[in-house]
Amino acid sequence: TTQEFLNTVIESVPVTVFVKEAQQQRYVLINRAGEEMVGKSREELVGKTAGEIFPQDIAQRVETLDGRLLASDQPEATFGELIETPHNGTRVVNSSAVAIRDTSGKPRYLLRVVDDITERQEAERLINHLTLHDPLTDLPNRLAAVKELDVLLEKFSRASGEFSVICFDLDRFKEVNDIHGHDVGDALLVEVGNKM
Numbered sequence: 001t002t003q004e005f006l007n008t009v010i011e012s013v014p015v016t017v018f019v020k021e022a023q024q025q026r027y028v029l030i031n032r033a034g035e036e037m038v039g040k041s042r043e044e045l046v047g048k049t050a051g052e053i054f055p056q057d058i059a060q061r062v063e064t065l066d067g068r069l070l071a072s073d074q075p076e077a078t079f080g081e082l083i084e085t086p087h088n089g090t091r092v093v094n095s096s097a098v099a100i101r102d103t104s105g106k107p108r109y110l111l112r113v114v115d116d117i118t119e120r121q122e123a124e125r126l127i128n129h130l131t132l133h134d135p136l137t138d139l140p141n142r143l144a145a146v147k148e149l150d151v152l153l154e155k156f157s158r159a160s161g162e163f164s165v166i167c168f169d170l171d172r173f174k175e176v177n178d179i180h181g182h183d184v185g186d187a188l189l190v191e192v193g194n195k196m
Contacts, residue, residue: 010029010031011031011032013031013033014033015033015113015114015115015116016030016031016033016034016036016037016113016114016115016116017029017030017031017033017034017111017112017113018030018034018110018111018112018113018114019109019110019111019112020066020109020110020112021108021109021110022070022099022106022107022108022109022110024049025049025050025063025066025110026046026047026048026049027045027046027047027048027049027053028046028047028109029046030042030045030046034114037085037088037091037114037116038053038085038086039085039086039087039088040053040086050062050063050066051063058083058084065097065112066097066110069097069098069099069110070099070107070110072099075096075097075098076096076097076098077094077095077096077097078093078094078095078096079094080092080093080094080117080121081093081094081095091116091118092116092117092118092121093114093115093116093117093118094114094115094117095112095113095114095115096112096113097110097111097112097113098110098111099111131143132144132147134193136186136189136190136193137189137190137192137193137194138193139193149165168192170188170189170192173185173188176188
């Protein structure tokens with residue numbers, strides 16, 4: 001049936017879906033991702049209010065958001081919001097919410113979708129770091145140096161200022177690798193990097 005299909009879709013969505021009835025603001029639907037985020041089963045959540053589920057500070061935040069949503073005719077969205085979860089600590093989320101209204105325009109349900117982007121954001125941060133840093137020494141690499149040099153050139157050309165660039169060269173580094181091996185050469189680079 002259509003209802004079974006919709007239930008399967010909602011359960012399979014990898015983002016949290018919460019639905020509340022608008023008047024008493026009791027949860028009527030929470031998907032599997034929602035159970036994982038809250039750290040409780042839907043049996044413990046459905047039929048309850050935020051105040052019956054969450055610590056007082058979180059419940060007040062949820063109630064404030066829901067009150068604002070009920071008072072508005074517009075959907076709401078937040079990006080990069082930090083939230084505390086009972087079992088997963090602080091998470092970074094994007095969320096969107098809308099009041100679903102009946103034919104007379106009165107709010108009947110509140111639908112909130114929460115996308116936990118914590119791991120995605122951390123992966124992007126790591127990729128950005130790896131792009132601009134040497135994997136061995138963790139010092140800024142050539143790309144980072146060129147970017148910084150571009151910024152300095154732009155800054156000092158507008159201000160008619162001056163700056164200097166100092167370059168270091170390790171004399172006979174090839175001999176270190178050839179005679180003592182790449183492991184010793186790597187250790188030398190790390191030690192020089194630590195002195196910078």
